[in-house]
Amino acid sequence: METKMDTLGFGERLRHVQHRVQSLADLGREETHDRLIRVFVELLPKLLHCERCSIFLADPQGDTLGAKYGTGISEGEIEVSDPQSIAGRVAVTGNAVIENHPNRAAPSHHEAEKATGFQLQNILCVPVRSRAMGSEIVGVVEVLNKKGGFDAQDQERLEDLADGLSHAIESVWAQDRLVALGVELSREIATLPDRNRSFIASDPRMIQILDEVEALGPTPASVLITGENGTGKELVARRLHQLSGDPGRPFVAVNCAAIPENLIESEFFGHERGAFTGAEKSKPGFLEMATGGTLFLDEVGEMPLALQAKLLRVLEQKEGRRVGGQRLVHYRFRLLSATNQDLVAKVADGSFREDLYYRLFSVHVTVPPLRERLRDIPLMLERFVAETSEEWQKPISGIAPDLIERFEAYHWPGNVRQLRREAERLVALTPPGESIELNRCSPELKQRPKESSLQIIADGSVSLKEQLRAFEHRIVDATLHHCGGKKSQAARCLGISRQALHTKLKDREESLDY
Known part of the structure; x- marks a missing residue:
């Protein structure tokens, strides 16, 4: 069953390809064409959940389709001149074709099966139209063998992708950065079954961190997550919790810096009725509430020393008592912690217990700041604009390339949180149906970055x-x-x-x- 996240990821990757190709359309060399087409060939079956993809390009000097690229097919060109073949019909009429029960005895199918050893079960084929040459057909894209057959939604998706592919075909002379785009997309393809990640990541460092999170998730290991404010530390914690077993188990998030010191013990351990003035009824604490699930201590570096000693005892003995209570309460939870501070430095200056530091976590994960994840900025901006546009029911037609370049050059002191806020601002200030432009950015983003x-x-x-x-x-x-x-x-x-x-x-x- 397709989820909203699947659909969103599909659209993001498509728009990212379109932006990168279009922004480089006036530069480059012809060999980049071959590389980018091959990336599409590998990408499409994964997006459409089928077995193979083939792409034919129209010969501008004749009536044939040539330069066929296909999943699992060795390099080379195959000329298709039969107008009665499915690809030929689509190229001639400009109309998409779905055949869930094709005639395998047809000459074109028989020859293809003989050449490739691949048996056709069903097929979806759509035209690729030129935007610069009056919607002339410049190629066709076909995908093969989807379990259960293709439908109208598959056709709509493939037509969207074919529209993106037309940019690549018209950008034969795109400069060498398209080669890098092919490498980048190939890395994204390797992560396409994105395992319902809540993250957007094409940067190699971030992908490595997320792979570590996926490996850590099913284990009971305690994890310390560090990084600047706004980098997504709690998202990492929630992903670890989701992967640790039943996601319906409790996830208790505690901001250690937000609890008054005189209440922090009762908040963590709970209290019995009458334990202090105002305690009109018994209440479980965070440690008790997290039993069977995950306890997430955010801003753990702000925890008072007195509570640090009590937490250390809990981690070692797995038990404690409510304030004003005599009954021993047993705790069983996975501990995740996060901080934007240097705990080693805090241990050195005496504000954080050394014994708790070594008991707090088994694995340390550092989330990099956004300024060190340049590749992720366009993808994140696309995601946040799309989400805000959908939530506010305010259509946005696109994002100006110079705006994305400025975003990539900015230092983002507020990290992902600041980027999301900026996306919301841009959607709010952009008239419905128009493209987001640089002149609507916040003042700090309008300024051209200095060398310093x-x-x-x-x-x-x-x-x-x-x-x-x-x-x-x-x-x-x-x-x-x-x-x-x-x-x-x-x-x-x-x-x-x-x-x-x-x-x-x-x-x-x-x-x-x-």
């Missing part, structure tokens, strides 16, 4: 060579922008050859995870 905005990392986690490399990328990007994207002119301004600039651009795409 390059983050300097002095803790040894990033080498001098890597930071100088990132600074060079900023200079190259700024020069290209100044020259209107003209690489020859930009190379002259930088005092390097065009080939050297080409190498630096390729290097930049391969290091976007910095």
Whole structure:
């Protein structure tokens, strides 16, 4: 059964492909065409839950379809000239075809089966139309063998994807960054059954972290999640809880910084009736409420020292008593903690117990800030705009490429939380049916980033060579922008050859995870 998350992920990936291809449509080389088409071939069966995909491109100098790419088919070209074949009919009429009971004896099917050894069960085929040449048919896309057969919804989805593919075909000369796009999409394809993740991630570092979360989830291991405010630490905790067993079991989230110190013991351990003034009835505490599920201690670094000692005893003995009570209460929960502070430094200055630090967690997961996940920014923006647009019933036609570039250059001190707020602002200020433009951004995002905005990392986690490399990328990007994207002119301004600039651009795409 298809979920809302599945549909959302499908649309995000499609729009991301369209944005990247369209923004590079005036640059590049012809071999990128082949690479991007092959990415589509691998992507479509996973999105449409079928076995194979084939893509035919129209020969602009003849009446044939050629350059066939197919799942599991060795490299090469197959010419299709039979107008009675399914692909031929779609190319001639411009109408999509669904055949859930095709005539396998037809010559075209027989020849294909003989050549590939693949037996056809059902087929969906749609045209690829050019947007620049008056809706002329420039190719066809067919997908094969879906359990239960194809339906009208499959046709609508494939037509949407074919519309995205038309950009690729018209962008034969797209510059070398399309090669990097192919690599990026291939990585996304590897994670396509996204296991109902609540995250958007194409950045290699974040994908590695999420893979660790998927591995940790089914275990009872205690986990400490660190990262700046707004990076999604609680989302990581909730995902770990979902993976640990029955998601209906309790998930008790506690903000340790938000509980008054005089109430914190009764909140954690509970209290009996009459234990103190105002205790008119008995109440279980967080530790008791989490039994059988997960206890999530957010801002654990803010926990008072007195409570730290009591929590350590609970973790070691798995039992305790309510305030004012005599009965021993047994606790059984998985412990997850989160903080934006350096607990090692807090141990050193005496504000966090060393013995609790070593008992608090078995595994440490660090969520990177958004400024270190540049590849994820366009995908997140698309998701947040789509969600807000749907919730507010306010259609948005698209997002301007220069806005996305500015978002990728911004340092995002509020991380994902700030990005979501900005997306909501943009949807609110954009008239219905129009595209989101840069001039509607918050003042801090409208300002062009200065060279000094390059983050300097002095803790040894990033080498001098890597930071100088990132600074060079900023200079190259700024020069290209100044020259209107003209690489020859930009190379002259930088005092390097065009080939050297080409190498630096390729290097930049391969290091976007910095």
